[in-house]
Amino acid sequence: MVTSSWNQGFIGRAAIIKELKDLSAKKSHNRVALFGFGGAGKTQIALQYSYSCRGHRSVFWVYGSSFLKFSEDFKGIAQYADITLKEGDSDEKHLLAVKKWLESPDSGNWLLIVDNADNEADFANNSSAIAKFLPHGPKGMMVVTTRSRQVASRLGCKAIKVNKMTVEEAKSLFLQRCCDVPNIEEDEDDAVMEILELLDYVPLGIVGAAAYMTETQTLAHEYLAIFKKRDQSSKDLLSQGFNDIYREGKEDMTESILSAYFITFERLRQQMPMAAQILFLTAFLDRQSIPEELLLNSGLEGIEDPVRYRSAIGKLLCFSLVTKITCDASGKPAYELHSLVQLSIHAYLARQEVVTWRGRALDAVAQLFPEFEHRVRGVCRAYLPHAVAVLEGSEGPLVDLLSYRISRYLCQAGSYVSAEAHIRQCIAFREESGELDAAYWARIEVLAAILRLTARYEQAEDFSHRALQGREAALGPDHLDTLSSCAELAAIFNSLGKYDAAAEMNRRALEGRERILGPEHADVLSSMDCLVVVLGHLGRYEEAEFMSRRAIAGREKTLGLDHTDTLTGYLNLATTLRHQGKYGEAECMSRRSAEGREAILGPEHPDTLAAMSNLGLVLSAQGKYSDAEEMHRRVLSRREKVLGPNHLQTLRSLSNLDETLMLLGKYEEAERFSRRALKGREENLGVSHPHTLTSATNLAKILSVRGNHSEAEALHRRALEGREKKFGGKHPDTLTAMHNLADTLFGRGDYGEAEKLIRRATEGREKVLGFDHVDTYLARLLLAGVHASMGRVKEAEEEYRRVCGGVEKQLGAGHPVAVKCQKGYEGFRNGAGRTGDKTYNISISGSFVGGN
Incomplete structure (x- = not known):
C-alpha cells in the first residue's frame, strides 16, 4: 500500500536507517517519529526504510496532514484486510474497525507509516481527531514523519531528529x-x-x-x-x-x-x-x-x-x-x-494573482463536484478534500453552491457535524444577501434532515415546517421539491411519535409523487416504504402489509427479483408480517432477503447482516429460541469482525442476543451482554440518547427476572425521565417507559404507584395510538393485574375481557400475545390471579411494536 515509487537514487542517512532497523528488531510494539523541518527528507527516509521491509511484513502508508486524508487512506487498509465497511456509517466507525484489526493477532507484524503528521491538534492526546485511531498492540511498528517534536512526544514515539544533510x-x-x-x-x-x-x-x-x-x-x-x-x-x-x-x-x-x-x-x-x-x-x-x-x-x-x-x-x-x-x-x-x-x-504570487488563482481553482472544483446521488458517491469522496481547500478564503455564489453540495454528501456519509457547519454557512450567506428563494429553502431542508439524524427533533420540526411553507409559497403545493419537504417533515413526525401527522404527510408526498412521476418511480416506492413504517407504529398492520406488497411489486417489475432495493422490500414486509404473527411468511421473506443479499453483497456485508438479524427476531417470535440464538450469535460475530465491537449495529446485535438468552433462561450471560450493550451506547451516543435508554430498559428487565429489583427500578426511572425530557409525556416511547416501570413496581408489590403509572400510560396510548392499538391493550392487561392483586375483582374481570377480545381481533386467536392474554384471564378466573397472587398476571413487553 505504498503508492510512491522507490527512490533508487537515495543517498546518505545511513545512521537513521540503521536506527530504524535496530528498533524494528525488537519484538514489542514500536512507535518512532522522524521529526524535522519541511524539506529535510523525512518522507524519503521513511520510504527507503519501508521498501527494505517489503517481503518481511505488511507495509501501510497513510497521510496524516488532515483528518480527511488520513480517513481515506486508513480506510483503504480495510480492503487489504478484507474488512467490509458499511455505506452510510460514519467515518469513525470505519476507522475504529481498521484500528481493531491492526491491534488483533490477525494483522501479523506490520509497518504503518503516518506521513506529514504536522497538525498538532490532530495528535494532542488519545482522543484527538487522528491520534485516537492509531493502533497499539503487541506487534507492529509505526513510523511518523512530522515537523513537530510535540506530536512525536504526545504519540509516545522514540524521536529521531532529521536535520539537513551533511x-x-x-x-x-x-x-x-x-x-x-x-x-x-x-x-x-x-x-x-x-x-x-x-x-x-x-x-x-x-x-x-x-x-x-x-x-x-x-x-x-x-x-x-x-x-x-x-x-x-x-x-x-x-x-x-x-x-x-x-x-x-x-x-x-x-x-x-x-x-x-x-x-x-x-x-x-x-x-x-x-x-x-x-x-x-x-x-x-x-x-x-x-x-x-x-x-x-x-x-x-x-x-x-x-x-x-x-x-x-x-x-x-x-x-x-x-x-x-x-x-x-x-x-x-x-x-x-x-x-x-x-x-x-x-x-x-502577487496578492491579486492569489485571488485570481484561488477563484480559478474554485471554478474548476465547483464544476466537477456533483449533486449527491448514490451512483456518484465515489466522485464526491475523491473531490471532497479539494472542495474544502478551495472554499478557504473564497466568497460568493459559487462558495454557497459548493458548500451546499458538500453538506449533502457529508450528511449521506454520516459526517453530520461538518455537514451542519457547511449548510449553516450557506443559509447565512443567503440570508445576508436577501436571497430567500427556492435554493434557500432547499438548504433549510438539508439542515432539518441533519437535525433529525442527530436526534434534535424539535429544532428539526421547526426548520422543516419553514422549508415546507417556503417551498409551497415559492413553487406551489404540488412541486416535487415541495413534496420532498413533505417527506422530510413526515420522517420528523415519525421520530417525534406524531404518527397520525406522519401518516398524513407521507400520504401527501406519496400521492403527489405518484401523480407526477408514475406509480413505479423510485421516489414513489420510497414513499411507500416510509408510510409502511408509520402504519406499523399505528398498529395498522393490514394496511402496512398492503402498501409493502405494492412497493415490492413495483420494484420486482422495474428492478427485478434480485435487486438490492427489492430485497430491502422483502425485509420490510417481513417486519410487518412478524408484527401480525404471520411468522411462516415472515420467515420466508427474511430468508429470501438474507440469502439474496448474501449472494449479491457477500456474507459479511452490513446489509446482509441486517437481514439475518431480522430473521433471528422472526425465529424468536416463533419460540425457536435455540435457532434464534444461533442466528444472533452469527450476526454478532460478523459485525464485531466487520464493523468493530462498539459499532451501533454490533450493539444492536448484543441487545437482540441478550433478549433471546433471557427467554432461554441464560440470565447470567444475558445480563453480561446487556451491560456491554448499555455501556457501548453510553460511550457512542451519550447517556440520554433514545437507543441508550432502550438498552437501560432491556437490562432492567433482565435484572427484574434475576431479583435485582432495586437496580431494575432505577434503570426504568432513568429511561422514563430521559424519554420525558427528550420527547415529552405523550410520546409512545415515554408511555412504554411508564409501562415498564409500572410492571417493575407491580412485581415489587408497590401497587399504588404502579396503578398511577399504568393509568397514565393507558390514557396516553388511547389518545396517541387509539383504543384498539395492541400497545393500549397491553397497558390494560397490566392494569387488570393491578386490579386483581388489589382485590378489585369486577374491574379486573372487565379489563381481562376487553383485552382478550381486542388482542384477538387485532392479531388473531393464535398469536402468542393473544394466547398469553387468554392464559392470564383463565388464571384469574381460576382464582390464581386474585389478591396478592401474581402467577397469572402475565408480564408482556411494554411495547408490542417497539424495538432497539
Whole structure:
C-alpha cells in the first residue's frame, strides 16, 4: 500500500536507517517519529526504510496532514484486510474497525507509516481527531514523519531528529541529480559548494535546483548568478514573504528554499506558461491526490491539447514540483504537490494573482463536484478534500453552491457535524444577501434532515415546517421539491411519535409523487416504504402489509427479483408480517432477503447482516429460541469482525442476543451482554440518547427476572425521565417507559404507584395510538393485574375481557400475545390471579411494536 515509487537514487542517512532497523528488531510494539523541518527528507527516509521491509511484513502508508486524508487512506487498509465497511456509517466507525484489526493477532507484524503528521491538534492526546485511531498492540511498528517534536512526544514515539544533510551527502545528492550538466564536477566545484550553502543543505532545495539545471542545461555559476540576482533585486518582497510564513508557524520555510523555487517559477512562466498555470492552480487545491480529470477540466488555455498538456506535466515532473501517483484501484492518474512547493507558490504570487488563482481553482472544483446521488458517491469522496481547500478564503455564489453540495454528501456519509457547519454557512450567506428563494429553502431542508439524524427533533420540526411553507409559497403545493419537504417533515413526525401527522404527510408526498412521476418511480416506492413504517407504529398492520406488497411489486417489475432495493422490500414486509404473527411468511421473506443479499453483497456485508438479524427476531417470535440464538450469535460475530465491537449495529446485535438468552433462561450471560450493550451506547451516543435508554430498559428487565429489583427500578426511572425530557409525556416511547416501570413496581408489590403509572400510560396510548392499538391493550392487561392483586375483582374481570377480545381481533386467536392474554384471564378466573397472587398476571413487553 505504498503508492510512491522507490527512490533508487537515495543517498546518505545511513545512521537513521540503521536506527530504524535496530528498533524494528525488537519484538514489542514500536512507535518512532522522524521529526524535522519541511524539506529535510523525512518522507524519503521513511520510504527507503519501508521498501527494505517489503517481503518481511505488511507495509501501510497513510497521510496524516488532515483528518480527511488520513480517513481515506486508513480506510483503504480495510480492503487489504478484507474488512467490509458499511455505506452510510460514519467515518469513525470505519476507522475504529481498521484500528481493531491492526491491534488483533490477525494483522501479523506490520509497518504503518503516518506521513506529514504536522497538525498538532490532530495528535494532542488519545482522543484527538487522528491520534485516537492509531493502533497499539503487541506487534507492529509505526513510523511518523512530522515537523513537530510535540506530536512525536504526545504519540509516545522514540524521536529521531532529521536535520539537513551533511556537506558530503548534499554534494553527492547534487552531483547525482546534475550528472548531465557539462563540467559540473571539473570546473564548477566552488559554485556548487556555494549553491549548497545557500540552499542550506536541504534535500528538497537541492533536488529542485538540480532539476532546473539539468532541464535547462544551466551551469552552476550561471545558476548561482541568477540566484544572487533574484535575492538582491527582490530582497524586500522576499523578506515580507518570509515574515508572513514565519508568523504562521512555518519557520522551516527558509529564505534559500523560497529563492530556489522562485527562480524555477520565473523560468516556467517564460519557457512553458501552461506548466506554470497548472502549478499555480494546484497550489490552491488539496496538495494530495489531485485528479488529472480536474486539471483537464480546469479551463486553462490550451489544456485540451494533449501534446501541450503532456509537455507541461512532464516539465513539472522533471523539476520535481509534482509527483505522479496512482489515485485508486481504477488506475486513474493523480498528482501530488509537496507542501513546501505549495507554500512557495503562495509566497511567490502577487496578492491579486492569489485571488485570481484561488477563484480559478474554485471554478474548476465547483464544476466537477456533483449533486449527491448514490451512483456518484465515489466522485464526491475523491473531490471532497479539494472542495474544502478551495472554499478557504473564497466568497460568493459559487462558495454557497459548493458548500451546499458538500453538506449533502457529508450528511449521506454520516459526517453530520461538518455537514451542519457547511449548510449553516450557506443559509447565512443567503440570508445576508436577501436571497430567500427556492435554493434557500432547499438548504433549510438539508439542515432539518441533519437535525433529525442527530436526534434534535424539535429544532428539526421547526426548520422543516419553514422549508415546507417556503417551498409551497415559492413553487406551489404540488412541486416535487415541495413534496420532498413533505417527506422530510413526515420522517420528523415519525421520530417525534406524531404518527397520525406522519401518516398524513407521507400520504401527501406519496400521492403527489405518484401523480407526477408514475406509480413505479423510485421516489414513489420510497414513499411507500416510509408510510409502511408509520402504519406499523399505528398498529395498522393490514394496511402496512398492503402498501409493502405494492412497493415490492413495483420494484420486482422495474428492478427485478434480485435487486438490492427489492430485497430491502422483502425485509420490510417481513417486519410487518412478524408484527401480525404471520411468522411462516415472515420467515420466508427474511430468508429470501438474507440469502439474496448474501449472494449479491457477500456474507459479511452490513446489509446482509441486517437481514439475518431480522430473521433471528422472526425465529424468536416463533419460540425457536435455540435457532434464534444461533442466528444472533452469527450476526454478532460478523459485525464485531466487520464493523468493530462498539459499532451501533454490533450493539444492536448484543441487545437482540441478550433478549433471546433471557427467554432461554441464560440470565447470567444475558445480563453480561446487556451491560456491554448499555455501556457501548453510553460511550457512542451519550447517556440520554433514545437507543441508550432502550438498552437501560432491556437490562432492567433482565435484572427484574434475576431479583435485582432495586437496580431494575432505577434503570426504568432513568429511561422514563430521559424519554420525558427528550420527547415529552405523550410520546409512545415515554408511555412504554411508564409501562415498564409500572410492571417493575407491580412485581415489587408497590401497587399504588404502579396503578398511577399504568393509568397514565393507558390514557396516553388511547389518545396517541387509539383504543384498539395492541400497545393500549397491553397497558390494560397490566392494569387488570393491578386490579386483581388489589382485590378489585369486577374491574379486573372487565379489563381481562376487553383485552382478550381486542388482542384477538387485532392479531388473531393464535398469536402468542393473544394466547398469553387468554392464559392470564383463565388464571384469574381460576382464582390464581386474585389478591396478592401474581402467577397469572402475565408480564408482556411494554411495547408490542417497539424495538432497539
